[in-house]
Amino acid sequence: MNAVPVQGIFKWEIGANFTRNENKVISLMEGLPEYSMGSADGDNIRYLIKEGTKIGDFYTPSYTKVPGGQYAGAALLDKTGHYIRNNAEYIKVGNYNPDFTIGFNNTFSYKNLTLNFLLDWRKGGNFYSYVVKSLINAGLTDNTIAGRDAQTGGLPWVDSQGNKRNDGMIIPGYIASADGTYSENKVIIAASDFYNNTYNKYYERLTYSASFLKLREASITYVFSKNVLGKLPISNLSISLIGRNLYTWTANGLGYDPETTMSVTEGFKLGVGHWTLPGTRSFGCKLSCNF
Numbered sequence: 106m107n108a109v110p111v112q113g114i115f116k117w118e119i120g121a122n123f124t125r126n127e128n129k130v131i132s133l134m135e136g137l138p139e140y141s142m143g144s145a146d147g148d149n150i151r152y153l154i155k156e157g158t159k160i161g162d163f164y165t166p167s168y169t170k171v172p173g174g175q176y177a178g179a180a181l182l183d184k185t186g187h188y189i190r191n192n193a194e195y196i197k198v199g200n201y202n203p204d205f206t207i208g209f210n211n212t213f214s215y216k217n218l219t220l221n222f223l224l225d226w227r228k229g230g231n232f233y234s235y236v237v238k239s240l241i242n243a244g245l246t247d248n249t250i251a252g253r254d255a256q257t258g259g260l261p262w263v264d265s266q267g268n269k270r271n272d273g274m275i276i277p278g279y280i281a282s283a284d285g286t287y288s289e290n291k292v293i294i295a296a297s298d299f300y301n302n303t304y305n306k307y308y309e310r311l312t313y314s315a316s317f318l319k320l321r322e323a324s325i326t327y328v329f330s331k332n333v334l335g336k337l338p339i340s341n342l343s344i345s346l347i348g349r350n351l352y353t354w355t356a357n358g359l360g361y362d363p364e365t366t367m368s369v370t371e372g373f374k375l376g377v378g379h380w381t382l383p384g385t386r387s388f389g390c391k392l393s394c395n396f
Contacts, residue, residue, distance in 0.1 A: 161202040164195035180278030186292025199231025201376025230315035252296035315363035316356035
């Protein structure tokens, strides 16, 4: 779509494009409840298609839950106070496709001066971040501060070596008893163990929104008039200052660019962020003329 909302000495031109993809799996081969389009990150992420779902859905194993009764749906832990991974069932954690994308190109002109900028908006979609998982495991994210010591809420406990420590934490959940009842978990584990067990194997906690808004490019151009050029053997002399990737807002609020993070793809293996190079901001100057 193109439009000129304002004309005259001051002119405003706008161009926009809108993209939206709607898909649905109608049916699969008889007797086939689901089909895998591939996997990523050691089969921890699977791209499954099922009847009634959308292409782009990705799934991961979750933790085992209390099957019924008063605590139904709560985390079922082992006797050491850790989550129990349920590899028999993969749950949907997201879809890498956006709801829509929009590009806005705006040009403002006044006499010999022109300002242009391009905005890109992606709404919807998800991605899993291997980078965040690695940083959490190394204790390099702010959400791993809690429980490191008494000052940050760590509980006092004694480890298997008999050392007295103040970095204890408790995973919320319930432990099954031999008589079929459940008791609230009170087992204290190290903070590092808590975060490793909470995030390392359970990718639903590492899946984030891929929505973003970008100021993709902006430029300001000045065209020199013929009076200024005089008798010089040139025409259409202009100078431009150009900036690219000037600003990025992300819905995940983590400081990770979903577009760059998901730039490495293999077939249907989208929506997984690994150690890709970050996007760069650049500035330039352009001088143009005709002889």
